[in-house]
Amino acid sequence: MSHEFQGRFLGVLGGMGPMAGAAFMARLIALTPAPSEQLHIPAILWNDPRVPDRPAGYTKHGPDPYPWMLNGIRLLERSGAMAIAIPCNTAHLWYERLAAATDLPVLHIVQAVIDDLHRQGIHSGRIGLMGTAVTLKLRLYQNALQEQGYECITPADDEMATSCIPSIMHVKANRLDEAYAPASDCVRLLQKQGADAVVFGCTELPLAIPHALRAQLDVPITDSIDALALAAIQWYQSGI
Amino acid sequence: MSHEFQGRFLGVLGGMGPMAGAAFMARLIALTPAPSEQLHIPAILWNDPRVPDRPAGYTKHGPDPYPWMLNGIRLLERSGAMAIAIPCNTAHLWYERLAAATDLPVLHIVQAVIDDLHRQGIHSGRIGLMGTAVTLKLRLYQNALQEQGYECITPADDEMATSCIPSIMHVKANRLDEAYAPASDCVRLLQKQGADAVVFGCTELPLAIPHALRAQLDVPITDSIDALALAAIQWYQSGI
Structure with missing residues (x-):
């Protein structure tokens, strides 16, 4: 990546659900006090809604969503994200495993x-x-x-x-x-x-x-x- | 990438402005007739608002936004996107150059x-x-x-x-x-x-x-x- 494109980038592990991911992006922008468009926070949203249902997965009544979340985190790492936000509360039941699997700081909801x-x-x-x-x-x-x-x-x-x-x-x-x-x-x-x-x-x-x-x-x-x-x-x- | 994660993925070159990128994601989900969360469209939004102003850039009154747009397209390609949407009308003044620079189909607004x-x-x-x-x-x-x-x-x-x-x-x-x-x-x-x-x-x-x-x-x-x-x-x- 060329030098000019570097800088702080937020990675958003979304898709859980997909509308919550989109809403998080909209609220991130609405709440950022930026006097011009270019001063908003660079961010990338991985919005893969195929992540299996979290409540069912956690209680072993459905497929495990963890590999899907980890796949998203790996993508965000490769994309240059420097911190990760996960706009899904139930996904935070896996917070410790996810945070241990990456060197990036993971914000806790x-x-x-x-x-x-x-x-x-x-x-x-x-x-x-x-x-x-x-x-x-x-x-x-x-x-x-x-x-x-x-x-x-x-x-x-x-x-x-x-x-x-x-x-x-x-x-x-x-x-x-x-x-x-x-x-x-x-x-x-x-x-x-x-x-x-x-x-x-x-x-x-x-x-x-x-x-x-x-x-x-x-x-x-x-x-x-x-x-x-x-x-x-x-x-x-x-x-x- | 493991086989189970493959599939059609939409790449969204956003950030122009950042709220338009977020709004596009929200409307994509609202307009998709999906009976369950998991059946929504997998999508990735590259929302880098640092792309220089498009009207100023096109009329040579400001820095060129094209390298920034191309940087976003390269990231989307590497992330597995299989088509690209650009929720910014003015950016479509560069449509031919962008479409020629990638093998992915680029939707035209x-x-x-x-x-x-x-x-x-x-x-x-x-x-x-x-x-x-x-x-x-x-x-x-x-x-x-x-x-x-x-x-x-x-x-x-x-x-x-x-x-x-x-x-x-x-x-x-x-x-x-x-x-x-x-x-x-x-x-x-x-x-x-x-x-x-x-x-x-x-x-x-x-x-x-x-x-x-x-x-x-x-x-x-x-x-x-x-x-x-x-x-x-x-x-x-x-x-x-």
């Missing part, structure tokens, strides 16, 4: 969410978690949040089945209009249980409840796509 | 727009064109549309300066809210001159006038991002 809670001035209290069933069952968020002094609440199994899961499935099937009602039901259920803030801990959920409709929810939201984009911007600006 | 006009049942009549000044001056669209029997109209220089150009600049500076008014002014100016349809011939313009606000414009729109996404889906489904 849960750390990004915690940083975003701090950025919003939320340093303690009860955090309502939304995400895939396996993400919540395996405590991807709970352990890290509790270490930071937060209390966590999650929807009950029947609430997951009627609100959180259908909204994720609607987004994955490109039915964004139908995703809002069950997703907002879930936010309200968590609010009723005293949530001081709600984490969209699945990258499909920010698409179910667009930014323009969040003010009416009347509870602070931390959106894992935005949080990861802000972490990527911080990585880029840090220069290390 | 103007052909995609003509196909979309046909898809909408618009086979003749007066087409209002919006785009960068250099795209319109160099007749990127006019020659191809006139060959197909369409008549073309473009905004006058003073209309460009107060409507079309400011709306593109607002999008490039991430001020999407401010982009709508001048963009919709331009659509109305073209309507008054008898446009039977209006082409958003710059990939910033679809972001200035979101889909939800188009019905009120009361004239058929062909959006070059959507048209190129539909061409990419057709390439993918054709299997050739």
Whole structure:
């Protein structure tokens, strides 16, 4: 690669789902304070949607997605990426294996969410978690949040089945209009249980409840796509 | 690359601007009729926003963007892309050079727009064109549309300066809210001159006038991002 093309490049392991990958790119650009087009963050998005379903793979009910994720990371390495962001929460169940398999820094979506809670001035209290069933069952968020002094609440199994899961499935099937009602039901259920803030801990959920409709929810939201984009911007600006 | 990872892959030469690249990916997914996440189109987006300004470069008032575009195409080739889409209209002023420099098929955004006009049942009549000044001056669209029997109209220089150009600049500076008014002014100016349809011939313009606000414009729109996404889906489904 010629010298002039070198520089900091973000690698994005997307495809999980493909719309979350595209949404991450859009939010990365929207949240970057760049006075001109050329000053945005150079980035490459590997958006291979064929990665097998993560919840099914983790629970051994389906094919293993790990080789597909590793294939994406290898491609990003060869393309000159200098850090990796993975806009999929459930994929972070493989975080340790993926991070050990590459010399590049891999941003952690849960750390990004915690940083975003701090950025919003939320340093303690009860955090309502939304995400895939396996993400919540395996405590991807709970352990890290509790270490930071937060209390966590999650929807009950029947609430997951009627609100959180259908909204994720609607987004994955490109039915964004139908995703809002069950997703907002879930936010309200968590609010009723005293949530001081709600984490969209699945990258499909920010698409179910667009930014323009969040003010009416009347509870602070931390959106894992935005949080990861802000972490990527911080990585880029840090220069290390 | 292991056999299981092979298959048709779309390469997207983005970054021009970066938001147009992200928007193309989102529309590619939204317009793909896929019953499950895994059946979406595998794609890689090279979103390097450092490509020098295309209008300035083409008129020799700024650095040459061509080496940057070629660098992106080489990366996409090495990544396994089997066709290339370029979600930037002005970049198509270099189409012949880029297409000659690679063995991969390169989709042409103007052909995609003509196909979309046909898809909408618009086979003749007066087409209002919006785009960068250099795209319109160099007749990127006019020659191809006139060959197909369409008549073309473009905004006058003073209309460009107060409507079309400011709306593109607002999008490039991430001020999407401010982009709508001048963009919709331009659509109305073209309507008054008898446009039977209006082409958003710059990939910033679809972001200035979101889909939800188009019905009120009361004239058929062909959006070059959507048209190129539909061409990419057709390439993918054709299997050739």
